[in-house]
Amino acid sequence: MFNAKVYISLKEGVADPQGATIKHALDSLGFKGVNEVKTGKYFQIELNIKNKREAEKQIEDMCKKILVNPVIEKYEYEIEEIKR
């Protein structure tokens, strides 16, 4: 079994109004020195698969087919074995 952590964020140059709103909220709460806030998504996917390479292939496929919009988003992931 593997646990995959998938981090999805907006590509450089894509507008991030939610991030800008959070930055303004932080500024107005008195947090000094916040240059930029970028928002993204985070998925944890538990896979009942025995082979790490196969797990990586499935996660890569999931990102391409459903989790990520490649026009505006980029992704990274890490996969760790779950020992029970």
Add this chain to the structure above:
Amino acid sequence: MFNAKVYISLKEGVADPQGATIKHALDSLGFKGVNEVKTGKYFQIELNIKNKREAEKQIEDMCKKILVNPVIEKYEYEIEEIKR
């Protein structure tokens, strides 16, 4: 300058209908062996602060005051120095 990556996810036992929907979509696309999908949020925050301990304190404060709903969410973060 520091870049903080903040990962927010739902606490154990909190319903995650978005995650369940993604799991069903993956099942119906033919992905075998997906046990569970958990959704979360991911923020990258660039801080114009010189001291790492101060940066950590600010991120911790931001999580508690605005980024995280402690009733249903938990958070982790990592902070790395940006060298320019």
